[in-house]
Amino acid sequence: MTVPARAGAPRHGRPVRRTSTGSVALAGLGVVGELLVTAGVLLLAFLVWQLWWTDVEGNRAQAEIVRNLDWAQAPTAAPSAAPTPGAAGTGAGGTRATGAPVIAAPRRGEEPPVAAEPDVRTTFATLQVPRWDGEPERPVSEGVDKATVLDALGIGHYPGTAMPGAIGNFAMAGHRTTYAKPFNRVAELQVGDPIVIRTASTWYVYRVTSTEIVKPQDIAVIAPVPGKPGVDPTERAITLTTCHPIFSARERFIVHGVLDYWAPVSSGVPVEIAGGA
Secondary structure, three states: OOOOOOOOOEEEOOOOOOOOOHHHHHHHHHHHHHHHHHHHHHHHHHHHHHHHHHHHHHHHHHHHHHHOOOOOOEOOOOOOOOOOOOOEEEEOOOOOOOOOEEOOOOOEEOOOOOOOOOOOOOOOEEEEOOOOOOOOEEEEOOOHHHHHOOOOOEEEEEEEEEOOOOEEEEEEEOOOOOOOOOOOOOOOOOOOOOEEEOOOOOOEEEEEEEEEOOOOOOOOOOOOOOOOOOOOOOOOEEEEEEEEEEOOOEEEEEEEEEEEEEEEEEOOEOHHHHOOO
8 A cells, every 4th residue: 555645754765855935035135235334334434544544644745755855944023922823833944933033125136946846756945825824835846657746746737837936837747635735625716826936045936827627538627828828828827627527527627827926935925825925
């Protein structure tokens, strides 16, 4: 007599494995959920590093570069002199002045000194923009390579463009976001605003003449005569370039200016960064 097999009983000595489609799907969803959470945490960590920590490190590194420049400090008045409101009390060496800064007399009718173009990654100047109240003095180094100059040192000088004070176009690039973002506030600049460049021995005070937004391939903005490649320059120009809009590299924000005057560091500090206009 043959006994009927019961439902779910093993056949031929082998067990019958039961699976549930629903439980498999739930397990799969759980794995996917864990992966998404992990990816979200990693993305958040990357954004914190990119948008915040690179600024912390960049500001620290750039301040150290400026402090370590072996440059003489501009003269100051006697300690008993009343301090000038908003005066720049710290020199490139990082030591605080004991008195009000001596205001340098502008030199406009004399040829300014012009240094030779240095080797790549050499820091040869600093930049200060009074419009950017609260921003520190930033180093300017040779080259515009992202990894070795813009990320590591701050503002970069386009090789082959004019040096500070020279006839032609002293052109620079800098980050608008991340790595201390030295050109973050570039859109605030207005016509007539001063841009103060310092080298070891000389101040160069430029004035903003215009701003524009261009495509990344429009390299004519750094030509000796901005926007007019092939034309011989007659002015001492300056150009700042950075990405636009913020958090995008789709376009470039450009600031142009011309030299207003220069002064020896030994004669004092430009009024524009000593509480003047």
